[in-house]
Amino acid sequence: SIDGQRLWDSLMAMAEIGPTANGGSCRLALTEEDAAGRRLLLDWCESLGCTWRVDRIGNLFIRRAGKRDDLDPVAMGSHLDTQPKGGRFDGILGVLAGLEVFRTLADQDIVTERPLELVVWTNEEGSRFAPAMVASGTYAGAFSVESTLAREDRDGVTFGEALDACGYAGESPVGEPRLDSFFELHIEQGPVLEEEHETIGVVTGVQGMRWFDVTLSGQSAHAGPTPMRYRRDALAAAARLIDRLQTHALADESGDTKVTCGCLDIVSASRNVVPGEVTLTIDLRHVVESELDALQERFERLLVEVGESFGVTVSQERIWASPVVEFAPECVAAVERATRERAQPHRRMMSGAGHDAVYVSRVAPTAMIFVPCRDGISHNEAEYATPEHCAAGAQVLCDAIVERANR
């Protein structure tokens, strides 16, 4: 069995690097803090006799030797970077649970058949370098190494420059080592497990996501003398779009349709001016690709309709699309077996958020394990998972990894 207290202590020790005022963490990708976090992890792993290498985009592969080192390793991991005001668990739990697996095996002098690999993916959050999950995406071939190295943060510093500066520009080719399989433990970042009093989410895949930038252009006008029927109110059109999309998504009793408008800006807003131009973002998600297609069509139709209703010109651009991911059945089954054997209350579920596992699943059999987080809150200093839940997740990870490495 893994040591839940030891896992908790390592989580709290990592949180000392880049602490924020309200108990969260700030370790933006490829900063000094990110490097210090990696260094702490490497110190711990080196003391266990592990070896490591870094690829050209900073992905860190920490190896625990097996009996058959000619075979591809069974891998686990996640990310150590955080949001600017992030929590202590998002990503970090998946990495430090991997460390706990190594420590547990060392305590018990267990050597697995296949080698094990603990992976720290660079810049998962996407808050320093957009998009999110860019380095696991590059590993999996979704982005070129050159384009990733050239991405710039808000200050114009490139990914490549930041990588050099923080000392984690490696030599190892991107895409190596090949992995036998990959397991990622993560907090759910949603409320379902907590509400349903379940400890483990056996993650069978990741819902599809599509991001849109929308512009509505009407005519700004004085709020006082302009009769309603003469107006071309861009915000009124936007409000109806949002309301119609909400109503549609809420009517889906399966709960699988998700629609979010996260950003909305009125150009030159003023209290007594009818808004002439509004920009907004739309995030559409669904667990079934064809349903996501239908959702996108409905969104596009509604956008045209509200434009016509309010005399407003509309345009939209799809800036990102991540297809529905189905994880490898054998990896999901390994997670489920471990969960049952530990008698943990659990459910099969799709991940609502993107994770490094999304891209890794393109090149290796993959699965994920979720544990509850308080009030479903993440990307927030208040993010919290209990020591018991962290330990339960790490135990399932350990069991699934060992089973897989010894098969």
Add this chain to the structure above:
Amino acid sequence: SIDGQRLWDSLMAMAEIGPTANGGSCRLALTEEDAAGRRLLLDWCESLGCTWRVDRIGNLFIRRAGKRDDLDPVAMGSHLDTQPKGGRFDGILGVLAGLEVFRTLADQDIVTERPLELVVWTNEEGSRFAPAMVASGTYAGAFSVESTLAREDRDGVTFGEALDACGYAGESPVGEPRLDSFFELHIEQGPVLEEEHETIGVVTGVQGMRWFDVTLSGQSAHAGPTPMRYRRDALAAAARLIDRLQTHALADESGDTKVTCGCLDIVSASRNVVPGEVTLTIDLRHVVESELDALQERFERLLVEVGESFGVTVSQERIWASPVVEFAPECVAAVERATRERAQPHRRMMSGAGHDAVYVSRVAPTAMIFVPCRDGISHNEAEYATPEHCAAGAQVLCDAIVERANR
């Protein structure tokens, strides 16, 4: 008859003071530009033999003597200050049409029974010192002189300091001179006259206005893993509120119900985060006070309803209320007579916007005259009124003033 070309030339000359890149004007209240505009007007008026005085808050009263200078003067005027990117007509037309009345009377050696007074009210726009119409409001007793002098602009400069610096701090007590009556010519700032091919709006009053600051507080959450039914989406609630208010206002076939949401901000907005907190402004207007009461009640009820529907806490504060104004029937009748005699296509109408006449009407019989402005646009460099419409408005002003001063 007034000289339309001379009026136009003076409008264009005034627009040379504080010109903006796209053909508009920037003469913020109590700046050097405002002072230069006043000086130009005074030069013109002094050459006609007018006298003038300034009150303690910078309101400028320019007098053309009558036969009976013991009687209260018949007054006209508006404001010379502009929005930061304002137009050449909003306010200015009402002042320079008054100048044109003086010039026309001088050309024809006419001396009226009562004296005439051309008034330039300080800081009508409210864009340097909030609120709008503050100096005519102080003249009429709605605000104390001390509170007006203490109002600060965004840089912390007080009204009083700015008044001293620009040289228009006068000695004359606020509230003097008493006026026999007041007539304000203004561009409509809306589309009705243009759409209906009418030249003159005979303004019978000003609709009531109420301003609200609204806050909706739900819970921010990750857009991906948070099912719709668990969300407390502050923006979804705001969108439904706006849509319901729009639908209500549009359903009023009289066109008298006006609802505007001009500002809306999402706190810590992010594309993949369900908005946790939204602030917005609501501007409600109606020409009938009891209907405005009912509109406010409906708004308050809808706000509570959308809060309940979306699990969002709501609060609102009414920050300004201007009751419905009915102008003096005898002044409105004078305007209407002049309009008919000049055979101008016209309509009786309520003003949708607030003007200095709103406050002046509390202490003197008042009326307003509107002329069309292109596309109803104002508070914008593109604001435009034709020379013909400006001249028609000035002629009606002249006729009404002379009739009133000789009655």
